[in-house]
């Protein structure tokens with residue numbers, strides 16, 4: 001039985017100055033679960049996270065967090081209400097140490113005492129398996145550690161809702177397993193997670209519910225196995241591959257013999 005929603009999105013239309021990306025999108029995110037989001041490149045997955053975290057303002061629709069309308073709130077206000085996010089391309093302060101990076105996020109997001117921010121940063125680094133490297137400069141971290149730091153910064157303000165944008169992309173299978181463990185432990189603590197990832201096997205292992213987006217809309221939502229087996233998802237992905245194959249066969253590029 002699905003639990004009650006922590007987040008409700010109703011009729012959301014949003015995008016960028018010259019481009020409308022999300023079209024009348026409605027979605028409910030059950031509390032305490034991992035909701036996976038898949039969908040072809042450019043289907044609006046990251047834009048959806050931008051709209052939830054307040055980085056873009058919708059032109060229509062509502063975003064409700066635990067019965068509170070947050071549609072018009074700023075990103076920092078949403079952060080303080082318990083929404084944390086990671087970015088598809090990690091953006092640490094390269095010349096600051098891992099601990100300072102996390103402390104900055106905690107201090108900003110919690111707006112509480114120095115001691116509390118310090119403890120929150122330490123706890124976040126431990127949960128992201130990065131405490132051992134707390135004194136390393138963020139700019140010198142490898143990809144897995146940058147991903148861990150991205151998680152640590154996002155959870156440092158103790159969010160109830162965590163948005164992960166391709167946090168496992170580019171990692172080896174052992175590294176992906178470690179990210180899965182970190183995320184599973186956060187879920188076990190009660191954090192609700194929305195996780196965008198292209199890797200279907202990772203989504204199968206992690207997600208309780210899977211949402212497939214296409215062209216700024218929800219194409220399908222349901223049990224992960226069911227969604228991945230569906231004809232609609234197959235066509236979305238294979239249709240695209242088919243198109244690419246057609247173009248590849250379509251002739252010799254100019255200049256080639």
Ligand SMILES: Nc1ncnc2c1ncn2[C@@H]1O[C@H](COP(=O)(O)OP(=O)(O)OP(=O)(O)O)[C@@H](O)[C@H]1O
Pocket residue numbers: 016017019021039040041042043044045046047048088
């Ligand atoms: N900052 C931006 N300004 C203008 N257009 C943008 C911006 N970010 C994304 N877009 C455009 O919005 C559309 C949706 O992009 P979005 O990044 O949400 O897709 P996505 O589903 O996350 O794709 P991917 O799987 O490649 O990460 C694309 O056409 C993209 O070019």
Ligand SMILES: [Mg+2]
Pocket residue numbers: 045046047088165
């Ligand atoms: Mg994206």
